[in-house]
Amino acid sequence: MTKSPLLAIAALALSCAVAASQAATIIIVNQNAPGIGFNDPTPATPVGGNTGTTLGQQRLNAFQHAADIWGATLTSSVPIRIGASFVPLSCTENSAVLGSAGANEIWSDFTNAPRPATWYPSALASKIAGADVATPGEPHIISRFNSRLGLFPDCLPGPGFYLGLDNNAGAGIDLVTVLLHEMAHGLGFQTFTDDETGAQIQNIPSIWDHFLVDNRNERLWANMTDAERVASAISGDRLSWNGPTVTAAVPQVLDPRSRLTISGSAAGNAAGNYDVGDASFGPPLGATPVTGQLMPVVEQPDGTGLACAPLNTTNALAVRGNIALVSRGECPFVDKARNVQAAGAIGMVVADNAPGEPTGLSGSDPSITIPSVRVTQAAGVTLRAALQARSRNRSGVIASLGIDPARLAGTDARRRVLMYTPTTNAPGSSVSHYTTEVKPNQLMEPSINSDLSHTVTPPRDLTYPLLQDIGW
Incomplete structure (x- = not known):
């Protein structure tokens, strides 16, 4: 021993x-x-x-x-x-x-x-x-x-x-x-292998590592090299939990994945489906999508908009009855949502200001009644390019905020739950938590969300099923 x-x-x-x-x-x-x-x-x-x-x-x-x-x-x-x-x-x-x-x-x-x-x-x-x-x-x-x-x-x-x-x-x-x-x-609910260096203690894997799998090549962490483990720990969406108890519980716990669909006569190369991060405020996306013209808030010298203050007349006209595109930065997400909602927007899309996978929008404000999502920095660049030719209140780019009934939030193509592997390592958080893309929020995400219950079992939560996979 x-x-x-x-x-x-x-x-x-x-x-x-x-x-x-x-x-x-x-x-x-x-x-x-x-x-x-x-x-x-x-x-x-x-x-x-x-x-x-x-x-x-x-x-x-x-x-x-x-x-x-x-x-x-x-x-x-x-x-x-x-x-x-x-x-x-x-x-x-x-x-x-x-x-x-x-x-x-x-x-x-x-x-x-x-x-x-x-x-x-x-x-x-x-x-x-x-x-x-x-x-x-x-x-x-x-x-x-x-x-x-x-x-x-x-x-x-x-x-x-x-x-x-x-x-x-x-x-x-x-x-x-x-x-x-x-x-x-x-x-x-943790690995004892170093997620920054990939090194195992005394060259022995954790029981945890026998259930972590690269969902592209199906290799287990326990069998990878140190360098391979380091790469998967910052892979964004390549690391899944392969335990049978969790996987069996996923369909009864997780909801369909949210998505942004872009279409319309002016969409061009921007047309298609986009993965999004959900907001912890406002109504959740459902089977009936919220659809409208996508219109940017423009208030910065580089042509972007933060919506951190009440919108001016021009921007208010642009977003009224439409879905507002704003940029991340400088103020809480709830402030942005509150300001575009006050201007008459029916939804909000926040474009990230740094590379990475789309994560959620944090905050709480019961007065917010419009849906909000977050897209990647790259998606934001693509969407803004499609909006260059527009009138004061129409763009010809149609945004639809809804769900993908074929995919469950926070899972891979085999419906295995993804682990938290941001593209920049987060010591103490990476690998030893579920992804922030799960919906509803789970107890074992890297941050505590306000909508959690004191429940650790299905059909609300996937914490105990993982512990069962490792031997509890």
């Missing part, structure tokens, strides 16, 4: 266990010192079913609630220990690391190991072995969460973590959702 330690742990403090009657027992090991984190005595008002009266107790209650959800979902005769703390993590006024978690140790060639010479996370290895393989006194999972979020002006000021248990976070960030996500990483 071979072990590899991944993370150093702090001194253990108080712990709290999930009731033994559940399918798996999860023990929360409080690693915070007195007076901070889970032990923060700051008074707090009970909220959303969380009855704690201090900030620390509410944090612990939320952690317990997330542990209960996973405990009821998993099966293991070995209690799962999660070392947990709230500590200052990286953040600015506009962005923040919400939390992080992962396996504390990884093991290969243990009792009953399904695959020889393969790394398994400590909690899963213990479940399979039927006995605790972890180093005595060590937790199976280490997790840390941002103690400063929303509480300081230099750390994403605002509502911060919502500590209620009712999935009603509003403008806040639902802590239970974040906890469910990070616990999944610790349970094994």
Whole structure:
């Protein structure tokens, strides 16, 4: 039996266990010192079913609630220990690391190991072995969460973590959702192979790597060279999950892929279908497409438009009753949508300002009632070229925002879910998450979306099916 330690742990403090009657027992090991984190005595008002009266107790209650959800979902005769703390993590006024978690140790060639010479996370290895393989006194999972979020002006000021248990976070960030996500990483929703260098620890693949497949040549990560793994980790849409449990669940979980169709007498070379990223605001695209003339917002010296301010008379005339084409940059996507909607547009297409695959449009604003999508930088160049010959309110280029019933969002041609492999490596995110193209949003995307539920199973979510593929 071979072990590899991944993370150093702090001194253990108080712990709290999930009731033994559940399918798996999860023990929360409080690693915070007195007076901070889970032990923060700051008074707090009970909220959303969380009855704690201090900030620390509410944090612990939320952690317990997330542990209960996973405990009821998993099966293991070995209690799962999660070392947990709230500590200052990286953040600015506009962005923040919400939390992080992962396996504390990884093991290969243990009792009953399904695959020889393969790394398994400590909690899963213990479940399979039927006995605790972890180093005595060590937790199976280490997790840390941002103690400063929303509480300081230099750390994403605002509502911060919502500590209620009712999935009603509003403008806040639902802590239970974040906890469910990070616990999944610790349970094994991660590779232990370096996605930046392609190097395996001690030249041994992760169990994860046996299910990652290049969807162009059908080669598994476990069998690739380091250089091949590096290339697939930044391939955009070439890396799929090949596990049978996830693949069987995909049709009942994922919706059809959204698309932009361009046609019309003036479309020329721009005619055809375009992959798009969906917006988290406004109505979702459906079987009945939203169709209209595509008209650009023009307000910049280079002939593009950002729509970050109310549209002037000329641009308002151009987009009224039409679909507005705007450029990414300088302001939130919801501001752009709000401004073109106020000018009378029936939809919005955002052209990216950097190369890469089309990703979603983030933000939330219930007042936005028009659909919005995002296309690649290259698609934006093509569309703007087709719009050069136009009148003040007509272009002859027809845009239709709808769905492709033959393709499921975030899947390859074989309906296998794609993994997150942006063309620029994102350390800590690449490869160990689902693609952001999935629809509806999934718990294990690289960012937490506001429309997630506290669900880890089909027909809403694909997290547990992946864990089943690797052995849970």
